[in-house]
Amino acid sequence: MSDFLDLARNRRSRRDFSRQPVEFELVIEVVRAATYAPSVGGMQPWHFIILTDPGVKDAVCDNCPGQSWMRNAPVLIVFCGSSGKVDDFYPRFGDKWLAQTLAACMQNGLLAAQELGLGACWVSSFDELNIRDVLKIPDGHRPEAILVLGYSRETPADKALLPLDQVVFLNFFGGKVTEKAAVLRDWGEHFRKKKDDFVASQPEKKSFSEQAKSFFKKPKKPEE
Numbered sequence: 001m002s003d004f005l006d007l008a009r010n011r012r013s014r015r016d017f018s019r020q021p022v023e024f025e026l027v028i029e030v031v032r033a034a035t036y037a038p039s040v041g042g043m044q045p046w047h048f049i050i051l052t053d054p055g056v057k058d059a060v061c062d063n064c065p066g067q068s069w070m071r072n073a074p075v076l077i078v079f080c081g082s083s084g085k086v087d088d089f090y091p092r093f094g095d096k097w098l099a100q101t102l103a104a105c106m107q108n109g110l111l112a113a114q115e116l117g118l119g120a121c122w123v124s125s126f127d128e129l130n131i132r133d134v135l136k137i138p139d140g141h142r143p144e145a146i147l148v149l150g151y152s153r154e155t156p157a158d159k160a161l162l163p164l165d166q167v168v169f170l171n172f173f174g175g176k177v178t179e180k181a182a183v184l185r186d187w188g189e190h191f192r193k194k195k196d197d198f199v200a201s202q203p204e205k206k207s208f209s210e211q212a213k214s215f216f217k218k219p220k221k222p223e224e
């Protein structure tokens with residue numbers, strides 16, 4: 001299995017952290033990875049507030065209901081979305097597409113943390129208005145999620161995933177994948193046909209060497 005597939009498979013939420021501080025360079029690597037995410041319209045509508053000050057972190061934790069475990073984490077990163085910018089461009093779908101963009105960003109950050117040997121957890125349970133106040137987030141921007149970061153002390157239990165045949169459908173919602181070979185054969189035929197259609201649609205071409213020859217041929221001298 002590729003390194004990436006292993007990384008994705010082994011990523012887990014971590015909520016128990018040691019007191020060991022996290023190196024600033026590693027925090028920046030996590031944020032940098034987040035910025036590699038796809039974004040709506042390529043707008044990169046995001047800002048990241050790194051919290052290390054105990055007073056500010058406590059004020060944020062006070063506004064995260066049911067998340068007392070966060071207080072032990074050495075670093076919090078608040079992922080903010082530029083809602084004003086996205087709404088101006090996409091008035092009908094701004095909220096949804098901004099949330100999707102920041103979710104892609106968050107997943108990149110979580111995977112980067114895992115790759116760097118850090119533990120991390122996604123937190124969305126917070127009082128948005130109070131967090132805006134505490135962190136001085138201006139209008140046109142909103143906190144979308146918090147990435148909690150630190151050196152993990154836990155070994156998470158195995159995760160029971162829903163079996164693929166319950167969550168994967170073929171061709172329509174509810175369509176069962178009954179025969180793996182049929183799926184592969186259908187795709188094989190699909191691509192063969194596409195290739196045949198493409199070749200048939202192309203005008204006949206001279207070979208490369210013929211094209212090169214006529215390209216470099218000296219122009220005839222005009223008749224005298």
Ligand SMILES: Cc1cc2nc3c(=O)[nH]c(=O)nc-3n(C[C@H](O)[C@H](O)[C@H](O)COP(=O)(O)O)c2cc1C
Nearest residue numbers: 011012013014015067121122123124125126156159
């Ligand atoms: C949109 C979203 C919001 C989440 N919010 C919280 C949260 O507020 N607190 C928390 O402890 N975990 C939160 N999580 C983490 C999930 O609880 C966790 O991903 C889930 O239990 C699966 O476990 P795993 O991450 O180890 O695979 C959130 C995850 C997502 C995708």
